[in-house]
């Protein structure tokens with residue numbers, strides 16, 4: 001078993017005060033940093049994605065132009081490449097990040113699998129090269145990019161856990177629906193505390209089949 005962590009879109013524009021700020025976003029940033037500081041041994045590699053849109057165009061209809069955004073498929077301008085809104089939240093410590101993934105250049109992209117590294121490597125290829133079989137997913141937002149990334153990871157044959165205390169959604173109802181959909185598709189919903197406790201038990205030799 002080789003496990004990776006996906007940190008989805010923990011960026012200034014998706015956290016409080018950002019163009020598309022999600023309540024609880026800053027707490028997610030700090031929580032992910034805490035988990036990696038306490039348990040760096042949990043993950044063989046860490047992938048962090050950023051929405052990274054073009055400046056000066058509507059990114060394939062992703063940015064609302066002539067009408068108000070519908071917050072389903074059109075959005076306020078956000079995460080424009082090179083702006084502070086596109087940067088990681090300052091509470092997210094990125095020293096543990098192995099692969100920085102950018103997505104959404106000129107088009108909508110909700111799943112981390114739609115992105116690449118700066119060198120053009122795809123997430124699927126990197127997972128295969130590293131022999132990753134299991135993925136934990138944290139980040140923003142539950143009802144959009146976390147959902148899409150989780151469903152894609154399952155499609156890629158990964159065993160997936162969504163760490164429910166380290167995600168935050170745009171809207172409550174859709175976030176609940178997204179969690180139910182991810183669980184139905186095969187994702188395990190777990191807290192970071194439970195995951196860390198399991199790992200400690202396994203380290204102590206008292207684990208069962210993990």
Ligand SMILES: [Zn+2]
Pocket residue numbers: 051053062078079104108109
């Ligand atoms: Zn976007």
